[in-house]
Amino acid sequence: MSKRRRAQPSSFWRGPWPIVGTLGGIVVVVAAFIVISRLQTPSPSGTTVPTADPSIVAELTGVSPTVIDAVGTGGAPNPLTHASGTPLTGSDGKPEVLYLGAEWCPYCAAERWAMVVALGHFGTFTDLRLTTSSSNDVFPDTRTLSFYGSSYTSAYLDFAPVELQDRNRNPLQTPTASEQQIAQTYDPNSSIPFIDIGNAYTMTGQGVPPGPLQGLSWQQIAAALSNASSPVTRAIVGNANYLTAAICTLPGTNGAPICSDPAIKQIASQLPH
Amino acid sequence: MGSHGNRGWQRAALLVISIAGTLIAVYLTVTHFSFVPLVCTVSSVVNCASVTHSAYSVIPGTSIPISVLGVLWFVGLGGFALTSQRWLQLLWAAIGLAVVLYLVFVEIVLLHQICEWCTVVHGLVVATFVVTVRRLQTGE
Numbered sequence: 001m002s003k004r005r006r007a008q009p010s011s012f013w014r015g016p017w018p019i020v021g022t023l024g025g026i027v028v029v030v031a032a033f034i035v036i037s038r039l040q041t042p043s044p045s046g047t048t049v050p051t052a053d054p055s056i057v058a059e060l061t062g063v064s065p066t067v068i069d070a071v072g073t074g075g076a077p078n079p080l081t082h083a084s085g086t087p088l089t090g091s092d093g094k095p096e097v098l099y100l101g102a103e104w105c106p107y108c109a110a111e112r113w114a115m116v117v118a119l120g121h122f123g124t125f126t127d128l129r130l131t132t133s134s135s136n137d138v139f140p141d142t143r144t145l146s147f148y149g150s151s152y153t154s155a156y157l158d159f160a161p162v163e164l165q166d167r168n169r170n171p172l173q174t175p176t177a178s179e180q181q182i183a184q185t186y187d188p189n190s191s192i193p194f195i196d197i198g199n200a201y202t203m204t205g206q207g208v209p210p211g212p213l214q215g216l217s218w219q220q221i222a223a224a225l226s227n228a229s230s231p232v233t234r235a236i237v238g239n240a241n242y243l244t245a246a247i248c249t250l251p252g253t254n255g256a257p258i259c260s261d262p263a264i265k266q267i268a269s270q271l272p273h
Numbered sequence: 274m275g276s277h278g279n280r281g282w283q284r285a286a287l288l289v290i291s292i293a294g295t296l297i298a299v300y301l302t303v304t305h306f307s308f309v310p311l312v313c314t315v316s317s318v319v320n321c322a323s324v325t326h327s328a329y330s331v332i333p334g335t336s337i338p339i340s341v342l343g344v345l346w347f348v349g350l351g352g353f354a355l356t357s358q359r360w361l362q363l364l365w366a367a368i369g370l371a372v373v374l375y376l377v378f379v380e381i382v383l384l385h386q387i388c389e390w391c392t393v394v395h396g397l398v399v400a401t402f403v404v405t406v407r408r409l410q411t412g413e
Contacts, residue, residue, distance in 0.1 A: 018406050022370075026399065029374055033381040138320055140385070214327040215384040229336050 059222040061120025070228035074238020085199035090158025095198040095250035104134035109144035110208035118243035121258035123154025139210035201246040291351035298343030324388035
């Protein structure tokens with residue numbers, strides 16, 4: 001009897017059950033993950049979305065000079081192309097930054113973070129709203145801020161954002177004839193996002209890679225910008241520094257304190273002329 | 274004789290897993306640091322880039338990609354395959370399995386995206402665990 005009891009653990013160990021049990025356990029755990037994933041609250045849809053928490057905007061527009069200098073280009077290649085058109089100006093004669101994008105577009109979603117950081121050095125945003133990119137595209141549900149319905153005031157430049165479609169690809173805003181003309185000239189393939197910095201530099205397609213933002217909330221992305229070694233910060237601030245440097249080359253903008261930053265001056269000196 | 278043949282096959286399987294896993298983990302590491310896109314299907318569920326460039330793709334608090342740990346783990350596995358340290362190998366495989374379950378949690382629950390290359394690596398780790406248990410069973 002006692003011999004039989006001692007033999008039982010051995011036969012169990014030598015049989016298929018340790019392996020079958022482990023594989024079964026893995027299947028159960030993965031199935032539980034899938035159930036948890038499906039029970040999570042779906043992402044917001046449409047454009048009826050909340051205004052961004054002021055603390056998020058404050059973190060974006062208040063990235064410290066230490067972080068800006070530590071990140072530099074973030075190791076990313078120059079996303080800007082030199083343009084030599086007639087200087088683009090707003091209605092009051094200040095240099096203008098034109099943006100064409102769409103709320104569903106994941107690359108626009110990622111790029112807007114850098115744009116708010118860069119433009120925040122020169123002025124103030126109000127009524128930025130929280131939204132996400134499309135759920136049915138690459139990098140789905142990338143958290144972002146929409147320029148639709150927002151306003152921007154600056155002593156140095158004008159900002160003209162155009163969100164062509166909402167996150168469900170419904171029409172949202174239509175560019176003016178002159179904005180369409182600019183897009184046809186510098187962005188013949190109609191890639192978005194398209195950014196025209198005073199007709200001096202343009203950027204089309206991907207700037208900030210959406211990958212580092214995947215799975216992060218708006219608060220997490222904004223909070224990450226205080227850590228220079230974060231992949232999120234390197235992606236966003238690295239691209240923002242390129243945009244900032246390009247803006248600093250526009251007439252009348254170099255009075256902004258950010259244009260005296262060593263890292264920005266360094267990047268500006270390396271931009272094609 | 275048959276038992277020795279099984280053990281030889283198990284050792285060979287572990288070496289093959291070690292080499293394949295190391296190559297894939299190196300590939301994932303290189304693409305993490307470069308701007309070269311991964312060869313991968315893109316759909317609403319499968320997207321390697323969104324996983325391997327996500328905030329969870331690095332060792333917490335660092336900018337070191339987790340795939341570097343994968344390289345070290347698979348190289349270590351190759352070392353265990355050449356020795357008779359079967360219980361240490363089981364511990365190594367269990368650690369690998371625990372990390373894989375965490376990464377699958379990140380993919381499914383947090384990112385809602387699956388990376389094909391990562392799934393292959395996860396499969397190799399599970400296979401390692403199975404072969405390791407089998408090696409312990411036949412090694413008695």
